[in-house]
Amino acid sequence: MKKNNPISFLTVLLFSIFLISCNEQQDKKPVAADLSGHPDWSAQSNIYEVNLRQFSKEGTIMAFEKALPRLKDMGVEILWFMPVTPIGLEGRKMTQKDMGSYYAVRDYKAFNPDYGTMNDWKAFVKHAHEMGFKVITDWVANHSAPDNPWIKSHPQFYAKDSVGNLIAPFDWTDVRKLNYANQELRDSMIAAMKFWITETGIDGFRCDVAEEVPADFWKTCITELKKLKHVFMLAEGEKPALHEAGFDATYAWQNMHLMKELYKGEKTLIQFDSFLNAGISKFPANAYRVFFTSNHDENSWNGTEFEKYGDAYKAFAVFSQTIYQSIPLIYNGQEDMNKKRLKFFVKDTIPWEGEMDLGSFYKTLLTLRKSNAALAADASYKKLISTADSSVFAYQREKDGHKIVVILNLSKQPQQFNIKDAAIAGEPLNIFMGVKEKVDAAHQFSVEQWGYIVYDYK
Numbered sequence: 001m002k003k004n005n006p007i008s009f010l011t012v013l014l015f016s017i018f019l020i021s022c023n024e025q026q027d028k029k030p031v032a033a034d035l036s037g038h039p040d041w042s043a044q045s046n047i048y049e050v051n052l053r054q055f056s057k058e059g060t061i062m063a064f065e066k067a068l069p070r071l072k073d074m075g076v077e078i079l080w081f082m083p084v085t086p087i088g089l090e091g092r093k094m095t096q097k098d099m100g101s102y103y104a105v106r107d108y109k110a111f112n113p114d115y116g117t118m119n120d121w122k123a124f125v126k127h128a129h130e131m132g133f134k135v136i137t138d139w140v141a142n143h144s145a146p147d148n149p150w151i152k153s154h155p156q157f158y159a160k161d162s163v164g165n166l167i168a169p170f171d172w173t174d175v176r177k178l179n180y181a182n183q184e185l186r187d188s189m190i191a192a193m194k195f196w197i198t199e200t201g202i203d204g205f206r207c208d209v210a211e212e213v214p215a216d217f218w219k220t221c222i223t224e225l226k227k228l229k230h231v232f233m234l235a236e237g238e239k240p241a242l243h244e245a246g247f248d249a250t251y252a253w254q255n256m257h258l259m260k261e262l263y264k265g266e267k268t269l270i271q272f273d274s275f276l277n278a279g280i281s282k283f284p285a286n287a288y289r290v291f292f293t294s295n296h297d298e299n300s301w302n303g304t305e306f307e308k309y310g311d312a313y314k315a316f317a318v319f320s321q322t323i324y325q326s327i328p329l330i331y332n333g334q335e336d337m338n339k340k341r342l343k344f345f346v347k348d349t350i351p352w353e354g355e356m357d358l359g360s361f362y363k364t365l366l367t368l369r370k371s372n373a374a375l376a377a378d379a380s381y382k383k384l385i386s387t388a389d390s391s392v393f394a395y396q397r398e399k400d401g402h403k404i405v406v407i408l409n410l411s412k413q414p415q416q417f418n419i420k421d422a423a424i425a426g427e428p429l430n431i432f433m434g435v436k437e438k439v440d441a442a443h444q445f446s447v448e449q450w451g452y453i454v455y456d457y458k
Helices: 006-027 061-065 068-074 118-130 183-200 215-228 253-263 269-282 296-302 305-322 359-371
Strands: 047-050 078-081 134-139 204-207 232-235 249-251 288-291 326-331 380-384 392-399 402-409 415-417 445-447 452-457
Touching (some): 061 118, 068 359, 118 134, 118 183, 134 232, 183 215, 215 232, 253 269, 253 288, 253 305, 269 392, 288 305, 296 305, 296 326, 305 326, 305 402, 305 452, 326 359
Parallel strands (some): 047 078, 047 326, 078 134, 134 204, 204 232, 288 326
Antiparallel strands (some): 380 392, 402 452
């Protein structure tokens, strides 16, 4: 009688297990590795800032919801809402009849009744998600309204001066500064932020005056929030240390000022380029920077993009949408060429004309950004040298075999020039003209004052 060979049996058994394991692995969908630490949807995204109070006559979240199809068609992805928490009554800077500062938080776990109900907000977030949007809200961690219940229930949560008085930071007399030396305050603030994630489903926060809050708090806070959801965190500030604390993106304030100074002739293009490069070198390679030509602060206090940039408003918008590390921001109303400074403390509705004069312009840029990895925030950047470098600013972005070239005439005169770099050779699509053009190092470019060209190399 022939005996079974135990070694042969074991070999067959192991091989069978191996085959089963392989089949199981094939059935599983591959999970993309997140090498940057950022949410995997953020690199080619964009931000649309919503000022609910001024967006519509009603000023409610349900009234804003009607705009979602239009914004979706334009290519908007991240909706950032200015604070949706209730506003303090005590100490309002104007009068008690006015609406006060959005940033004077009366209750960290409630929805501003001027905007609707908490259930309205939850339903809106769900609907926005179903349409493919991400939703982030403004968070005010540095200070609260003087009539926030914490003032009486937890006075130790607040910073005091040498004689024991609560502190109003800067000239913000309608708020009181919080005390981050107190651990219970830290825990309570994180718990409130977790509430908005778990109870309403938002996708992250834009953190007001983030540099005024200790970096070690942010590091702990962001670590805790990301245990719940891979949230997107934007800091209003531009210290590189904010990225070390865990923020995905910071403000590019300096670059906004540079654009204004360049337009006014206070900076040369060479200086502009030098400051830009210095800024890039200061930040981690995987840092995201939010570039913009307007936002609520700029519009209300310093003027619209038309006041600041004149005929250059489109050229600087193209720059903000396409430069290295950029997550571009559009402030509500910009797509309709709003030329009004919206008042900050009172109701002052955007004067929508309905034509959406710049809707197509922004849609072209946002569509390109979404379809071409070369415009991802982490795509490479290379300055291109032209024969008119004192007036022309040109650069290449590239990633994963995708490439775009941006050419900006940042001067008050038309320019004719060559770009003697093999990088431009090919037949790219001129995205604003909608036609392909054959270009190379011998190509003679002719660009009007404050004009722009964006090439998509398919």
